[in-house]
Amino acid sequence: MAMLKSSLSFLVLGFAFFLCFIISAGDGSYVYFQFVQQWPPTTCRVQKKCSKPRPLQNFTIHGLWPSNYSNPTMPSNCNGSRFKKELLSPRMQSKLKISWPNVVSSNDTKFWESEWNKHGTCSEQTLNQVQYFEISHEMWNSFNITDILKNASIVPHPTQTWKYSDIVSAIQSKTQRTPLLRCKTDPAHPNANTQLLHEVVFCYGYNAIKQIDCNRTAGCKNQVNILFP
Numbered sequence: 001m002a003m004l005k006s007s008l009s010f011l012v013l014g015f016a017f018f019l020c021f022i023i024s025a026g027d028g029s030y031v032y033f034q035f036v037q038q039w040p041p042t043t044c045r046v047q048k049k050c051s052k053p054r055p056l057q058n059f060t061i062h063g064l065w066p067s068n069y070s071n072p073t074m075p076s077n078c079n080g081s082r083f084k085k086e087l088l089s090p091r092m093q094s095k096l097k098i099s100w101p102n103v104v105s106s107n108d109t110k111f112w113e114s115e116w117n118k119h120g121t122c123s124e125q126t127l128n129q130v131q132y133f134e135i136s137h138e139m140w141n142s143f144n145i146t147d148i149l150k151n152a153s154i155v156p157h158p159t160q161t162w163k164y165s166d167i168v169s170a171i172q173s174k175t176q177r178t179p180l181l182r183c184k185t186d187p188a189h190p191n192a193n194t195q196l197l198h199e200v201v202f203c204y205g206y207n208a209i210k211q212i213d214c215n216r217t218a219g220c221k222n223q224v225n226i227l228f229p
């Protein structure tokens with residue numbers, strides 16, 4: 001009897017471990033997606049190492065990041081499958097060259113590889129590699145941020161500045177969802193009372209289908225005007 005009892009508890013324990021294993025195996029503890037688009041002129045100004053600066057005047061994709069409200073560093077570098085270029089059709093690759101170029105160097109594949117391996121692997125249970133890149137491209141296609149801002153008279157300018165809320169309102173009125181802005185300090189003027197608009201983030205629910213409001217607000221310094229270079 002005692003023996004039966006202990007083997008039973010052993011079974012229960014084993015089952016509990018098994019459950020833990022399947023729950024954590026994909027390491028898919030994310031809650032929503034951040035779809036991050038960058039303004040290439042700011043990226044190049046900040047990184048100072050754009051080897052082949054291309055005159056990119058479109059907001060382009062930085063990445064689609066499975067995210068977690070409680071853990072701001074979000075899940076990353078999960079144990080999913082490694083990036084395989086061959087999975088992306090030539091047609092898809094040529095689309096991604098426009099929407100998701102490597103702003104810093106000329107090797108676009110290298111950028112896609114690092115974004116998939118760092119972020120895509122953490123949501124592989126929802127989006128496989130092909131779906132991850134297709135959905136990102138569709139998200140990029142659904143709103144042209146450059147155009148939205150232009151229609152609100154927010155255009156690149158060397159000195160004119162905007163308030164955080166000016167830029168957010170312009171985008172929000174078109175998407176019906178609150179985006180998040182991310183800014184950078186201008187390395188050429190670190191003490192300036194302005195910051196550079198770097199990225200616009202759209203948030204999506206767990207399945208990457210429904211756009212939702214972003215509610216993290218730490219992307220830019222409060223009360224500091226924003227330059228759109």
Ligand SMILES: *[C@@H]1O[C@H](CO)[C@@H](O)[C@H](O)[C@H]1NC(C)=O
Pocket residue numbers: 029030031068069070071075
């Ligand atoms: C957020 O991430 C942390 C650390 O990775 C994890 O412990 C936590 O369960 C996650 N939260 C949710 C709601 O998934």
Ligand SMILES: *[C@@H]1O[C@H](CO)[C@@H](O)[C@H](O)[C@H]1NC(C)=O
Pocket residue numbers: 055056057058098
């Ligand atoms: C912006 O994207 C459009 C549409 O794909 C493309 O035709 C155009 O060349 C791009 N412009 C720049 C400056 O990259």
Ligand SMILES: *[C@@H]1O[C@H](CO)[C@@H](O)[C@H](O)[C@H]1NC(C)=O
Pocket residue numbers: 027076077078079
């Ligand atoms: C991936 O697997 C390795 C080895 O099994 C482990 O050390 C590491 O913590 C895992 N990483 C994640 C993000 O789960």
Ligand SMILES: *[C@@H]1O[C@H](CO)[C@@H](O)[C@H](O)[C@H]1NC(C)=O
Pocket residue numbers: 107108109110113
């Ligand atoms: C571009 O990056 C990919 C992925 O890292 C690599 O396999 C390839 O050799 C690189 N191409 C060039 C021309 O450096």
Ligand SMILES: *[C@@H]1O[C@H](CO)[C@@H](O)[C@H](O)[C@H]1NC(C)=O
Pocket residue numbers: 058144145146147150
């Ligand atoms: C977005 O809008 C801008 C400004 O109207 C335009 O120059 C650009 O080509 C558009 N980009 C895409 C990808 O359509």
Ligand SMILES: *[C@@H]1O[C@H](CO)[C@@H](O)[C@H](O)[C@H]1NC(C)=O
Pocket residue numbers: 144147148151174
């Ligand atoms: C911007 O304005 C142009 C001209 O009125 C219009 O065709 C275009 O659809 C508008 N774009 C956005 C994103 O509102």
Ligand SMILES: *[C@@H]1O[C@H](CO)[C@@H](O)[C@H](O)[C@H]1NC(C)=O
Pocket residue numbers: 069215216
């Ligand atoms: C953002 O919203 C989610 C879902 O409504 C909530 O769980 C989370 O606590 C919020 N995070 C912050 C920082 O307000």
